[in-house]
Amino acid sequence: MDIILNPFVSILTVLYGILGQNMVLAIVVFTIIVRLLMFPLTAQQMKSSKAMQQLQPELKKMQEKYKGDREKLAQEQMKLYREYGFNPLSGCLPLVVQFPIFIALYQAIIHALAATPTQLLDLSGRLLIPGLDQFIPLNNMFLGLNLTLPPKIGAGGTVETVVGIALVALVVATTWLQFKLTTPTAAPAAGANGKPAPGAGMTQSMGTIMPLMYGFFALSFSIGISIYFIVSNIAGILQAVMMGRANFRNLFSRPKPPGLATTAGTKIEGKATPIPSKAKSGSGSSGKDKSK
């Protein structure tokens, strides 16, 4: 991890020096830079997610058709993927690459802020560029708040409480917004029994749990990390919008009871959705669903 972490800590410190020794600005700019560098991977992941979504009805049909024959099912799935030019690993690989980088980014902020003697001691070995000593320790105050500490809601003064609540609320709101905008519209009912697709329930759960979980992180971790969460979420939303993959319809859609789940307004009654239009997964739709 140090191979990624130490350059990150060094770059963050350089940005801190360039940006008038303002840690918040450094976190904002650094998060945006990392997001931009990861853009090709994010785009690939979004594209793959969209394509997978479009293949879902066909895959569901296959699962039912070859219920007792796993081998045949796998063969047919691969055939379908080939037919549509879709690589199932293309969605996972960007995630695998991105995950350690985002963990390193998160840890770089923790290490650079160095709240405790041990963390400050560790920092000495992480600065790879000569001359950065002059900035150590980084100024960790922002609007009268200590960036290394969790928000003091109720325990601090009025300003601290208000800013603390606002930060947590922003983390929850931007996480929810990003999730909603970047998640394809819930899959329609697929089985003959009219139950919603299993993935849809899971997606709904994640849409509720993730913002709450990040809100909990924001309450527990340092304020610097909350700023990172907010900037990262906003950058993710902007990326999705710029790529034309922001699913604004999701913002206002509500879960529907079994048998009534729809895609693009089509009523589904215990019937699989028709096969998606062939191999056009690369084009952005801004919420327009092609599986009609």
Place this chain on the structure above:
Amino acid sequence: MKSTFAKRAALVAALMLTLLLFTGCVGGPSEVSWGSLSLYGSPQTILFAFGDRIVMIDPLDGNPIQLRDSSGAARVDDTGNPRLWEITSPAGAATKFFTAPIPLDDDTLLVVSYDRGIFEVDVPSARINNPTGYAVNGLVTGYSLMADELLYVPLSSNSMTARTVNGFGEAWRLTTRQSNWAQPLLVEDTLYLSSLDHSLYAMNPESGEVLWEAALGGAMTSSPVYADGYLYVGTFGRKLLKLDPQNNGQIVASYDTHDWVWGSPALVDGTLYFGDVSGWLYAVTDDGDTFTPVWEPVQVATRAIIATPVVTDQSIIVGSRDHNLFWVNRDTGAVEITRQMQGEVLGNLLLIQPSEENDLSRDLVVVSTMNAAEFVVAYSADNGERVWVYSR
């Protein structure tokens, strides 16, 4: 239904795993620090502050001191076992003691905690008189200094507070641009504070008025050393500096180091001994406007040396984060003895010499580690022989 529940449970578990990955290997702000050792009382005992507790140890054998009543009989607890001299934080493990206790009077110690203020400890009963603590409005990582009825407490919250010993009300407060982790130093009528904000402050100890502030180009985590009218301090600017306090802290001499200097230098017989956070050890003499090395710097350790070295007639003894304790020849800089320990050596070292206050027959160097199996270890200062270990 069961299947849905299982899937959601799996989802929560996956998210929790993500949380663990996110937070892995990163400590929180209240992370435990290294232990502090200090000598106390007559006959002499060792006070060891670590985490949320303070224990009293016999320097002769490393055993915890038993509590005794006025007649000298051992006190026992409800189960009939001897009661040991041990203080635990009233707020539980959440509170940390980063610094050594300070004697207030014959029977009272002051303990400044990381985030719960100041506690008064009744020594004969090993009890805290004020379990809620006297608030200091800040986090305390650095050692406090008591002098002339005032307690000077350096705070991580970008300030230093001076408290009256009677009631601990605030007499004055100095605001700095960064945390303060170094113990203030009082020389005659001037109080000095080296700060992480790269400045050394000289103050009126009674009013807190800043007499001068010297920007030294690097953060400081340790107190300056005063000798013959000059101050010596190590900085994160990779320098040991000699300052003239009569001339607003002007830099008189400077010596370049390989890495940050964390601890105060030891000044013995005109030579300054100190280490840096890359494990280099230095010995320099003050030649007016320059420092001259006694021998070329030696990288004795592979990791940080942060505590002030202990200096004996023949050796410089230093502990390192690489788990080792080194005896280095004062004249040549050669490492003569190495003792490997189970934990990182980051806390201060104590040199205890035989005296009327103890029953020791030889000089002991006492060191603490971050490992509970070797919390405190005593070695013969002369030959490195291990004498005793205090563990939990």
